[in-house]
Amino acid sequence: MSIENPKIPVEKLSTGIEGFDLISQGGLPKGRTTLITGTAGSAKTVFAAQFLAEGIRKTDEPGVFVTFEEHPAEIRKNLLSMNWNIAEWEERGLWRFVDASPQPGDEAIESGEFDLGALLARIEHAVRTVNAKRISIDSLGAVFTLFSNALLVRSELRRLSAALKGIGVTAVMTAERTQEFGEIARFGVEEFVADNVIILRNVLEAEKRRRTIEILKFRGTTHQKGEYPFTVLPDQGIIIIPISAIELKQRSSAMRVPSGSPEMDRMCGGGFFRDSLILVSGATGCGKTLMTAEFIGGGAKKGEKSLLFAYEESREQLLRNAHGWGIDFEALEQDNLLRMVCAYPESAGLEDHLIAIKREIDAFKPDRVAVDSVSAMERVGTDRGFREFIISLASFVKHREIPGMFTATTATLMGGPSVTESHFSSITDTIILLRYVEMLGEMRRGVTVLKMRGSMHEKDIREFTISDKGMHIGKPFRNIIGILTGKPEYLNIDNADRLSGMFQD
């Protein structure tokens, strides 16, 4: 067995699993064994297989897959759905199975002492044959069910673990656990096989499944702590969303872009910042989608491409509405200045939506992004999941250094706080409030710039109207207070003048 030089820190092997290398700060400890534990259906086998697949696809590192549960033919078939052609890799000598799955109708009779020397010899043989750098063993729990003597299995697995270290391959072993929170794995395998433990969870919370990955320990090296959400996509496997591992390092720009409405530009002190996030909050029907349309139209006038994610309206509705405001979305699409992605929030999980959004942005490379509305996503996930979705989305858009407009629908018609706002407001640069204002028996609309980082902005609440030419921002409301709280009160003009006079000088 090789003795590691204590002066050299633990090296890491980049796994190639999206997001994992970020949360593990470089990958799995090289030349060591990592235990992957999780309940049934927590994607352990996918992780184990993907570890090998990414090695083959990204760095041409051959791998050995030891299976105690599923037959190799099943694994080949199942993973073909991920577009991993294992049979082809086997032909090219990049992937090799060690088949230790139960053989049909074959229960061995035990007579006297034995060990798992044959298995070890087969694994070593396979590793040598393909010159493997990676090995996955799925799963340890199944080994215990094959033999009656658990003590013997333990000592043999320990021997296997030591042997793998000796060969110098980086190993992943999976093990079952019975509960999402509780003992790390059945049969206490974590105690003797691995210095490194990763837990996969698939928790049911408020009728929604939420997958997370947690690195519990990496002996002698660092990693990010806590749980990270992940998803399993049919053609990509595991994708981890490294929320808190995201670095706040985006640059900041003083360059302004037009909002699409000259009056709004004036209210914001000359337009939005190019790399800012703008939250537009308001009750249903008070003009959020209109602001989005103006934002897209304003970009198009400068030849900027916009990408619109619509979660409340269909394409046809959007086309019709925008047309009603004098903006021709269809023409913009034809000129490749706009791409609309319409989806029901319920059509996928939050993680899947997030990945879809990232993909669209990467593919279309827009100059502006709009999401109408972000708050529609509240329905899909848990509270925590939604918060992570928003943070991840916001940081992704910011990293592109493009302006992003996100709309949020308030819970009540007269305004008031929304979950989206409470999660979102601290990471947005600009907040625009749209409010209904009841005035002398009439519904009017008000708009104000509540916050704008790094810029002077107008403090007035202005009235705005909507026509077939779009949005028109008019004069400030002078004799009304309490618009933002949703309980407007009138002051007569004299009082209003006296009040504003009090603060002069």
Add this chain to the structure above:
Amino acid sequence: MSVCEKFLLRLYITGHTPRSERAIKNLRRICEHDLSGVYEMRVIDILEQPQLAEDEKILATPTLIKVLPPPLRRIIGDLSDTEKVLLGLDLLPVDLNLQ
């Protein structure tokens, strides 16, 4: 005892350890006693021929495989429990009937 079928046996071992030697000795003894003249026994060292273990999907050593007569059976261990070996070779029930 009326054993007239030919027995084809394969014993897989990993190196010539004391346990391997014990298994070989035990098997010889049982075969000479119960299958004299009708058995063919082959010892395979997995360390020398790992592919053969792969083909037969052997996990534990020593493993005895009864290839013939059917059905195919596996007995793992150093074969020190003679009764279990006879059971695995389908020889025990016959024995019991005779008694």
